[in-house]
Amino acid sequence: MKSKTNKDLIADAEYGLDSRYNSKKERDSEAASLMEARLIRMKNLSKEHIIRAKLMQLKLKMKAYIEQPIYDDQNHFAQDINITPIRLSQVINNHRDPKDEFIMKLMIHSEKVYENICEFQKEIWYQVYFHEKLCDTMSSQEEWRTKLEKDVKLSEAID
Amino acid sequence: MNVIETSSGNSHFVEINPVEDGDYKTLSKSRFFFDWKKEKAYEVYKLQLSRTREIIGLISLEKIPEEWRVHIRLLTLSKGNIGREKQFDRIAGNLIAYAARIAVKEYAEYACVSLRPKSQIAQHYIDKYNMKLTGMTLSIEVPEILDLINQYDHEK
Structure with missing residues (x-):
C-alpha cells in the first residue's frame, strides 16, 4: 500500500479530524499550557479588539433571541x-x-x-x-x- | 453561509443545525469517517445544503466554560468532499466559524476555539485559519476569531 504524500495529508486534513483527548491527564496538562499562553495574549489585547468582541457577542445574542421559537407546539x-x-x-x-x-x-x-x-x-x-x-x-x-x-x-x- | 461548488464556482446556501436523533442512522462511518453515535453526549452539528438538505459536514464540540473555550472534538466532511475530486469547498471553514460564533456568543473577548490535529496537518490549520500553536493544541482567539466569523458570514 502506498504511503500518503504531504499533498494527500493536506487534502485530507479536514476529513476525519480527531481532536479528542486520550486521557484526563493529557487534557489537563494541555489545558494548563494553553491557558498560560492565552492569558499572556489577552493582556496584549487592545481596547478596540475588546469592544469589537463585545459588539460581536451582542449581535450573536440578538440573532439567537430573534431566531428562538416562541412556541414548542x-x-x-x-x-x-x-x-x-x-x-x-x-x-x-x-x-x-x-x-x-x-x-x-x-x-x-x-x-x-x-x-x-x-x-x-x-x-x-x-x-x-x-x-x-x-x-x-x-x-x-x-x-x-x-x-x-x-x-x-x-x-x-x-x- | 455558503459553500462553493468546485466544478462551476457557483455558491450554494448552507445551514448548520444540531444533529437530531433520527439523523444518526444516516451518518455512516463509511461516509462520515467516525462513529458519530458515540458523540451523542456532546454538541453535534450538521452542515446541510439548504436546497437539498444533504448533509455534507459534521462537527462535535465540547464547551469548557471554566476556560472560556469551545473544543472541537471531531470534524469531518462527507466522503465526496475530500481531495481533488471534492464537490464543495468551504465546508470545514463554515463549521469552524460556527464553533467560533458559539465561543464569542458565550465568552466575548475571552473566546477561544481549540483543536489538536496530528502534527502533519497542524500547519494546514495555522495557514488557512490563522490558528496559534501551543504545545499540541491549536487555538483561535480574539482578534483572529472575529475575522474568521466575519469572513464566513460575508463571503459569497
Missing part, C-alpha cells in the same frame, strides 16, 4: 389566543378560513410578542391574509372562471 399557541387546537389546525392547513376575530387576535398577540423589541405594524396580518386570498384567486382562474362567466353579463353596454 401548536396547542400552547391555541391556548394563548383562546381558540381550540382543532380550529387553529384547520386554519393553518387551509381547511377553514380565519374569521375576523381570529385575525384580530393574531394582531393583538403579535403586538404583545414584539412589545419589547420593535413596533408591530397592526395591519400586517390582514395584509398577509388578503394578499394570500388575492394570489389564490388569481392563480386559480382556470378552475372558477368558465363556470362563473356564464352567470355574469352586462345588460347595458358602457361607452
Whole structure:
C-alpha cells in the first residue's frame, strides 16, 4: 500500500479530524499550557479588539433571541389566543378560513410578542391574509372562471 | 453561509443545525469517517445544503466554560468532499466559524476555539485559519476569531 504524500495529508486534513483527548491527564496538562499562553495574549489585547468582541457577542445574542421559537407546539399557541387546537389546525392547513376575530387576535398577540423589541405594524396580518386570498384567486382562474362567466353579463353596454 | 461548488464556482446556501436523533442512522462511518453515535453526549452539528438538505459536514464540540473555550472534538466532511475530486469547498471553514460564533456568543473577548490535529496537518490549520500553536493544541482567539466569523458570514 502506498504511503500518503504531504499533498494527500493536506487534502485530507479536514476529513476525519480527531481532536479528542486520550486521557484526563493529557487534557489537563494541555489545558494548563494553553491557558498560560492565552492569558499572556489577552493582556496584549487592545481596547478596540475588546469592544469589537463585545459588539460581536451582542449581535450573536440578538440573532439567537430573534431566531428562538416562541412556541414548542401548536396547542400552547391555541391556548394563548383562546381558540381550540382543532380550529387553529384547520386554519393553518387551509381547511377553514380565519374569521375576523381570529385575525384580530393574531394582531393583538403579535403586538404583545414584539412589545419589547420593535413596533408591530397592526395591519400586517390582514395584509398577509388578503394578499394570500388575492394570489389564490388569481392563480386559480382556470378552475372558477368558465363556470362563473356564464352567470355574469352586462345588460347595458358602457361607452 | 455558503459553500462553493468546485466544478462551476457557483455558491450554494448552507445551514448548520444540531444533529437530531433520527439523523444518526444516516451518518455512516463509511461516509462520515467516525462513529458519530458515540458523540451523542456532546454538541453535534450538521452542515446541510439548504436546497437539498444533504448533509455534507459534521462537527462535535465540547464547551469548557471554566476556560472560556469551545473544543472541537471531531470534524469531518462527507466522503465526496475530500481531495481533488471534492464537490464543495468551504465546508470545514463554515463549521469552524460556527464553533467560533458559539465561543464569542458565550465568552466575548475571552473566546477561544481549540483543536489538536496530528502534527502533519497542524500547519494546514495555522495557514488557512490563522490558528496559534501551543504545545499540541491549536487555538483561535480574539482578534483572529472575529475575522474568521466575519469572513464566513460575508463571503459569497
